[in-house]
Amino acid sequence: MTVILDGKALSNKILDDIKHKVSNLKTKPGLAVILVGNDPASSVYVKNKEKQALNSGFNSYIHNLSQNTTKEELLDLIAKLNCDNNIDGILLQLPLPKHLNAYDFLDKVDPKKDVDGFHPTNSGNLMINEKPYAIACTPKGIIRLLDEYNIQISGQNAVIIGRSNIVGKPLSMLLLNRNATVTIAHSKTKNLSHITKSADILISATGKKNMVTKDMVKQGATIIDVGIMRDSDGKLRGDVDFDNVKKVADYITPVPGGVGPMTIASLMENTLELHLLNKG
Numbered sequence: 001m002t003v004i005l006d007g008k009a010l011s012n013k014i015l016d017d018i019k020h021k022v023s024n025l026k027t028k029p030g031l032a033v034i035l036v037g038n039d040p041a042s043s044v045y046v047k048n049k050e051k052q053a054l055n056s057g058f059n060s061y062i063h064n065l066s067q068n069t070t071k072e073e074l075l076d077l078i079a080k081l082n083c084d085n086n087i088d089g090i091l092l093q094l095p096l097p098k099h100l101n102a103y104d105f106l107d108k109v110d111p112k113k114d115v116d117g118f119h120p121t122n123s124g125n126l127m128i129n130e131k132p133y134a135i136a137c138t139p140k141g142i143i144r145l146l147d148e149y150n151i152q153i154s155g156q157n158a159v160i161i162g163r164s165n166i167v168g169k170p171l172s173m174l175l176l177n178r179n180a181t182v183t184i185a186h187s188k189t190k191n192l193s194h195i196t197k198s199a200d201i202l203i204s205a206t207g208k209k210n211m212v213t214k215d216m217v218k219q220g221a222t223i224i225d226v227g228i229m230r231d232s233d234g235k236l237r238g239d240v241d242f243d244n245v246k247k248v249a250d251y252i253t254p255v256p257g258g259v260g261p262m263t264i265a266s267l268m269e270n271t272l273e274l275h276l277l278n279k280g
Contacts, residue, residue, distance in 0.1 A: 002246045003149065005224075005253045007141070010148050011261035015056060018268050022057035029275035030059040031089045031115065032081050036074065037067040037097045046093055049267065056268050059086065067097055074105055082110040088275040089115030089134075091267070094166075112278055115270045117170065126170055129177045133277065134270040139171035141262025142203065142224055143178070151222050151251060154179040157198050161185045161212070161239070162205035167226055171203065192216070204239035214244040222251040226259050 022028065031053045035046045046062060053060040063077060081087050090113045096102050106114075111121040112133050117140075122132035146153060158180040162168040172182045185195055193216040196202055204212045205226035217223065223246075227239030238255030246252050253259055 002249055003251045004246075005145055005149060005251055005258055007145055007253060007258040007260065007262045010145060011141075011265035014144075014265040015052070015268060018056050018265075018272050021272060025275075027275075027279060028057060028059045029089070029271050030061060030084075030087045031091065031271045032061040032063065032084075032087045033091045033093060034063045034065065034074070034077065034081075035093045036065045036069050036100065039095065042093050042095070048264065049091070052264050052268060053271070056272075058268070058271060061087065069097075069100070071100060071104060074100065075108060078105060078108050082108075082113060087113060088278050089113055089271040091115050113274060115267060115274060117270070118165070123165070123170065126173045126177075129173075134274060135174070135266075136166060136170040137266035137270065138167050138205075138226060138259060138263045139174050140270075141266040142171060142226075142259060143174050144266070145224075145253070145259070145262050146201070146222070149251060151201070153201070156180050156200040157183070158201040158203070159183045159185060159196050159199035160203045160205065161192070161196070162203075162226070164205065167205040171205075175201075206239050208239060209237050210241040211239040212245060213241045214248055217245055217248050219248050220250045221248070223249045223253065224259065225253050225255050228255055228260060 033046050033049055050060045050062055081090050090109045092105055094102055106118045107120050109119055111119040114122055114134055117134040117136040122134055125132040158175045160168050160172055163184050163186045168184055172184055176182050185192055196216040197218050199221055201222045203224040207227045223240055225238035225240040229237055231237045236256045
């Protein structure tokens with residue numbers, strides 16, 4: 001019988017633990033989120049992050065900047081937050097408006113406040129299997145979910161569809177550091193289904209509905225669906241044809257309720273860990 005990997009239940013357990021730990025601290029962790037422009041999806045994400053930060057007992061600081069914010073203005077805000085002792089984590093909500101390049105800013109965040117784990121120091125330490133100050137939230141949450149269900153990583157064939165700096169690349173390092181054999185597939189990959197059928201653990205992070213179908217999956221595989229989009233009927237969907245793929249998978253994440261909650265839980269966990277690091 002296929003096991004549904006319940007990210008919502010695990011995230012609630014993690015968040016309850018964080019809330020308990022914060023209640024015993026002398027000072028509250030501080031999370032600063034920078035939102036540039038008026039992207040509707042980003043606004044929703046930021047509100048959800050603020051709500052969860054407050055529920056966890058953190059101090060939440062939201063910086064809403066206009067669509068026309070200049071590079072200099074954004075760099076100035078990041079510099080101020082780096083020096084603010086009330087702030088333990090800084091999150092720059094992506095995507096930015098087209099006139100701003102994210103990589104002009106991500107490496108300006110203090111790596112000890114880089115709650116998303118995107119700074120070159122943190123991503124570089126992950127690459128060489130040295131402990132980063134913070135690990136990218138979605139990959140961290142995925143590994144935590146696999147561990148919760150005692151899904152073996154060492155020695156397994158792991159295939160990731162998607163090579164983003166946010167999910168695919170850091171997740172490949174986490175899996176490799178846990179002794180998986182890792183393949184990264186992408187839009188230029190040939191014979192994709194041949195590759196995915198070799199996967200003991202298959203992760204899809206493309207944002208394309210029903211990208212992964214039953215005929216692409218090996219019997220008994222573990223399926224992690226990172227994609228999320230809203231269908232024409234208003235329902236949230238993922239990359240995976242869930243109803244059919246679950247017939248051959250041993251483990252599978254739902255959308256919603258799988259990877260998404262784990263990402264938020266990892267963000268809160270990173271904030272607490274950075275607070276403990278910065279405040280000693």
